[in-house]
Amino acid sequence: MKKSHPLVKKICVHTFLIFLAIVTITPFAYIVMIAFGKNIVGTSATIPKEFTLANFQRLFRETAFLDWIKNSLWIGLVTMIISVVFVSITVYAFSRLRFHGKQKLFQFILLVQVFPLTLSMVSIFRIFVTLGILNDIKGLIIVNSTLASAGLVLLAKGYFDTIPFEIDEAAMVDGASRLQTLIHVILPLAKPMLAVVAIQSFVIAYNEYVIASTVMTQGLDTMPLAVGLQSMITGQYGTNWSMYCAAALLGSLPMIVLFYSLQKYFIGGMTEGSVKL
Amino acid sequence: MKRVCLLFITVILCGFFAMGTRAHAEETPHLRIWFSQYEAENEALRRIASDYEALTGVSVEVVSRINIFNAVSDLVNNATLDTRPDIVFMQAPDIGTLVASGYLEPLTPMIDQDIRDRFTEVALSAFRLDGEIYGVGYSVDSYGLIYNKDIISESELPETWADFFALAAEKTVFDGATPVIHGALLNARDMWFNYPIIRNYGGYYYGTYPNGDYNPYDVGLDQAGMLDYVAKMQEAMAQGIVLTNRIHGESEIVSRFANGKVGMMIYGLWYASILQERGIDYGLASLPDQDDGTTSRALTTVQGFVVNRFSLQQAQSLDFLEYILEDANQQLLIEAGNDHDRKLGTRNPANIAVSQSDYIQSSEILSSLSALNDETEPFPNLPEGPIWYNYTTTVFQSIFFPLSGAVDPEAKLGELAEKIRDDVRLMNLQVERIEIPSYVYMIICLLIVTGLIIYIIRGRIQNKRCPSYLQKPRWKQTLLAWGLILPLMVLLLVFYVYPIFHNMYLSLTDYSGINLREYGLIGFANYRDIFVKGFQGLVSMSVWTLSFATCVVVVSFILGVLIAFMLKQSHVKIAKIYRIIFILPWVIPTVITLLMWQGLLETENGLVNQILSLIGIPHIPWLSHPWIAKVSTIMVMTWFSFPYFMVIASGLIQAIPKDYYDAAKVDGANAFYTFFSITLPLVFRAMIPTLIMSFIMQFNQFGVYILTGGGPAADKIGDPGATDLLITYVFNTAFNTNRYAVAAAYSVLIFVFIAIFALLSIRITRKVADNG
Structure with a gap:
């Protein structure tokens, strides 16, 4: 049995990871620098001479930042719950049931998403008017749940298929109903994937900009964060970079926290070995 | 188990709740005005509105807006809804499309001599289109010559553009080959701030008809004078008074100015607070005159109020608008817009009484900005206005900063002017409409739906890794499965499938910037257009x-x-x-x-x-x-x-x-x-x-x-x-070119292209996965 020296291997791996970490963190470091920098005009790569908290103070004083982040958190969390439920039941059907049109329907879900939805805002706006969900956070929740679930069904199907059929057959022989099998047998096994679904649906809803900026027209405090952020950058003659970066920084905290708290599900090893690929 | 059921029920109820709450219809006479992104300004208008309500009994709702650039698309979307705005605050250059499709009420009858006297000329002329006035300016967004008093003293300020370039070259200090102090700093790629210089050399935006209306087919970019302009800028670049980096722009100029390294720049007050904090002693002067002695005019965006033509209280809206335009109310708004004592310079009053008020006059910078109001030229407000900006920056970039070999400016500018004229032509293209009886649609829809259903039902499960006894579909499970999939499918039909079909329909119409409201079917003209012209x-x-x-x-x-x-x-x-x-x-x-x-x-x-x-x-x-x-x-x-x-x-x-x-x-x-x-x-x-x-x-x-x-x-x-x-x-x-129907046609074609591709890749990857 030939084995490369463990230390050499470790050094190689960590050099690679550290290099990547630096590449990943550099733009982020810039955002932090600009957010705390004083009197920043452009994004040209100069390190600010003075640092200040004034940008954050202005953010809270001059914009409806707290409202925005509250709206976005609400949209993100509700979308997350709805998407996890939708994805679970839909994927259960696709993965576990034998039915007519299964493959075609699955392809249908994939194909409709090919259409660049954000470019047909005329149609989306009409739908919102017809359903009466214009200027309403509920409307954004519904549309974001659709966007997130549609995309994530494709992802989760692959994982559900890896859970052996024998497991639910065994459960059903023991007298469990389909719903019980889903909830007590399959979903616990699919936890890593459900965690990904939860994070990604939150990210999608939290960052969605195009639809929100079109269907929300009544008032600054009804906007989600992504729209509010964008308004800081689309000034005609200049962008308030410092405030924008400060807002982006604070705005990404909820996602980092969410990721951190869900991390244990896809690294915990609780499912190790029980699932066969 | 119970908890999950509860969750289910809550989610479904949420859905119903969302569907159930519709916007309530208004009961009392009620106006709605879309106003500013600055909360202080909105508050001021709310106070004015409550005074107005006390006076007339008409309540006014002031809606804060996320930014002024969305005004056009949002008005187009909302103009006829329950929540429609009656008065909208927007930029004058944006009115072109709205006027072309009939979204704005002409205000000409309301504009009497009194208003003309009380407002600076550009406040009204900026909103004039096809002989009608569609709005009244409130704030004039303009620029002038900003100079650093430590480098250029007030007495030295240039009289003409020739003086300007001479002075700038004189004040530039070199350290070796790199300038450390720029007498002035300009951006060669820019059209907006350099426009007065371009005018000086004989270039212009769009020519005008004798009655003063713009003629978009007359593009002033291939004039002989433009070559002089290019030569002058190239000379100035060598003298260190024009940016030499091909991607640097205004923010670079401002940040160098903020570091005290620039003598003069053509700019507005948008970064005034940063200049103040940096302790730069600067002044705002009017632009140098043209070399022939006439006044240079800065290209200006006026922001003001327009009235929705579909407002249900037209007379009331006009009345309230007149109330806002009163001098005292303008004063309140402008003070709030400049954040009261901070005097930010965000709003430059179009109202003459306000610009002469103590509030403005007591600040050197605000007063010098408002003194520039007469030396302005409104940005063309016809729908073709923005076409310029799609190309000029890249064209000037390639003229001044060629990547490979030299570029012939004359040929390039000629090509640019021709391209703009082409686009203007496309923008105004009207195709003959065709009539199709409604039953034809019904038949087409039915055919598509039945086709889809047959296609879906026919499919078999072909998952090889699934045991063979599981492959055969069962009707009982089909029912259950379809029930489980139904919620997502409904949402997909609403939010994905409907837009696809709606886009297909739009691609057969002449929906465009000039037909936003009344568009009709024109058959396959858009597709023909795409295929005959071919994509380059x-x-x-x-x-x-x-x-x-x-x-x-x-x-x-x-x-x-x-x-x-x-x-x-x-x-x-x-x-x-x-x-x-x-x-x-x-x-x-x-x-x-x-x-x-x-x-x-x-x-x-x-x-x-x-x-x-x-x-x-x-x-x-x-x-x-x-x-x-x-x-x-x-x-x-x-x-x-x-x-x-x-x-x-x-x-x-x-x-x-x-x-x-x-x-x-x-x-x-x-x-x-x-x-x-x-x-x-x-x-x-x-x-x-x-x-x-x-x-x-x-x-x-x-x-x-x-x-x-x-x-x-x-x-x-x-x-x-x-x-x-x-x-x-x-x-x-x-x-x-605002040809949204063509965009729809493109999106349909790309959809088909990618869909075929996706189906192919499903086939291929499945084979790979099964074999591998």
């Missing part, structure tokens, strides 16, 4: 789009799985830290990181090149060389998408049974081999649909546009740039 560079663009999508997905997938694999082997705590770092690209708003990358990859000052030069590597034109730009685009987009794959792969790798690895170990495999022969294939198999989806998403990737703007630009004006993806390019060309 279609093949190269498709190849690039395909390779872009493939590279991004493949590289970020392998990288993501590799990292997940490595992290699984490392210490748990270290892995946690790494993971938090690696997910950053995924969770930080994309726009901002794209702009950061743009800065990092900049050729001369970007951090990447600065680091590389430390180890002796010469500057690499990351985003300005056609081929290197393609590579950097792929790298940056990979940077964005690998965290997603990493996270998914982390989950999937957990599920790989240990005995697989143990078996490999027994066979003497090293980590490298284990990764490529076990981890990667297994993860790949579970992720096929997601990979196809990501691949498709990369086709519709608009992030590239933020990063590179599609550039570096092609040699021929209007051709796709080196990093233009299929979708960004065709949409840009269609939207530049």
Whole structure:
């Protein structure tokens, strides 16, 4: 049995990871620098001479930042719950049931998403008017749940298929109903994937900009964060970079926290070995 | 069990609740006005509105707006709804499209001599279109000559543009070959602030008819004088008074001015607070006169109020508008708009009484800005106005900063003018409409729906890895399955399928900037247009789009799985830290990181090149060389998408049974081999649909546009740039001329193209997965 020296291997791996970490963190470091920098005009790569908290103070004083982040958190969390439920039941059907049109329907879900939805805002706006969900956070929740679930069904199907059929057959022989099998047998096994679904649906809803900026027209405090952020950058003659970066920084905290708290599900090893690929 | 049921019920109830609450119809006479993004200003208007209510009994709702640029599209969308605005605050240049499609009420009858006397001329002329006045200006966004008093004294200020250039050259201080103090600093690519100089040399925007209306077919860019302008700017560039970096722009000028390194710049007060904080002693003077002695006029955007033609209380709206325009109320608004005592300079009053008030006059800067009101030329407000800006920046970039060889300015400017005229022609293209009886639609719809249903039902399950007895569909399970899938399917039908069909319909109409309200069917004219003209560079663009999508997905997938694999082997705590770092690209708003990358990859000052030069590597034109730009685009987009794959792969790798690895170990495999022969294939198999989806998403990737703007630009004006993806390019060309129906036709064609591609890749990947 030939084995490369463990230390050499470790050094190689960590050099690679550290290099990547630096590449990943550099733009982020810039955002932090600009957010705390004083009197920043452009994004040209100069390190600010003075640092200040004034940008954050202005953010809270001059914009409806707290409202925005509250709206976005609400949209993100509700979308997350709805998407996890939708994805679970839909994927259960696709993965576990034998039915007519299964493959075609699955392809249908994939194909409709090919259409660049954000470019047909005329149609989306009409739908919102017809359903009466214009200027309403509920409307954004519904549309974001659709966007997130549609995309994530494709992802989760692959994982559900890896859970052996024998497991639910065994459960059903023991007298469990389909719903019980889903909830007590399959979903616990699919936890890593459900965690990904939860994070990604939150990210999608939290960052969605195009639809929100079109269907929300009544008032600054009804906007989600992504729209509010964008308004800081689309000034005609200049962008308030410092405030924008400060807002982006604070705005990404909820996602980092969410990721951190869900991390244990896809690294915990609780499912190790029980699932066969 | 119970909890889950409860959750289900709550979710469904939420849905019903959302559907159930419709906007309530108004009962009392009620006006709605869309106003500012500044809350102080909105508060001031609310106070004015409550005074008005006390006076007349009409209540007014003041709606704060996220920014003024959305006003056009939002008004088009909302003009006839229950929640329609009666009065809208918007920019004068934006009224063209709205007037063309009849969204604005002409205010000419309301504009009496009194209003004319009380407002500066440009407040009304900016809103004049086709002989009618559609709005009244409130704030004049203008610019002048900003000078640093430590470098240029007030007595030295130039009289004419010739003086300006002479003085600027005189005041420029060189240290070796690089200027350390710029007497003045201009941006050669810019049209807006340089417009007075261009006028000085004989160029102009659009020519005018004898009655003063703009003639968009008369483009003033291929005039003989423009060549003098180009020569002058090239000369000035050598003298250190024009930016020499091909991508630097206004913000660079301002930041150098803020560092006290610039004597004069043509600019407004948008960064006044930063200049003050930096302790720069600056002044705002009027622009130098033209060399023939006439006054130079700054290109100006006026912001003011317009009235929705579909307002249900037309007379009341006009009355309230007149109330707002009263001097005292204008005073209140302007003071609030400048944040009271802070006097930010955000609003420059169009009302003459306000500009002479103590509030304005007591501030040197505000008063000098308002003194410039008479020396302005409103930005053309006809729908064709913005066409210019689609090309001028890139054209001037290629004239002043050619990448390969010299560019003949005369030929280039001629080409530019021709391109603008072309676009104007396209924009005003009217195609004859056709009549189709309504039953034809019904038949078509029925055919499509039955076709789809048959197609879906016919399909068989062909999953080979599934035991054969499970392959045969069963009716009972079909019912259950369809029931479970139904909620998502309904949402998909509403939010995905309807837009697709609606787009197909729109692509058969003449829906465009000039027919926003009354569009009709014109048959396949849009498609004919696309195919007869052909896409320029279609093949190269498709190849690039395909390779872009493939590279991004493949590289970020392998990288993501590799990292997940490595992290699984490392210490748990270290892995946690790494993971938090690696997910950053995924969770930080994309726009901002794209702009950061743009800065990092900049050729001369970007951090990447600065680091590389430390180890002796010469500057690499990351985003300005056609081929290197393609590579950097792929790298940056990979940077964005690998965290997603990493996270998914982390989950999937957990599920790989240990005995697989143990078996490999027994066979003497090293980590490298284990990764490529076990981890990667297994993860790949579970992720096929997601990979196809990501691949498709990369086709519709608009992030590239933020990063590179599609550039570096092609040699021929209007051709796709080196990093233009299929979708960004065709949409840009269609939207530049407001031809939304053509954009819809393009989106249908691209949809079909990608759909075929997706189906093919499903087939191929399934075969690979089954064999592998």
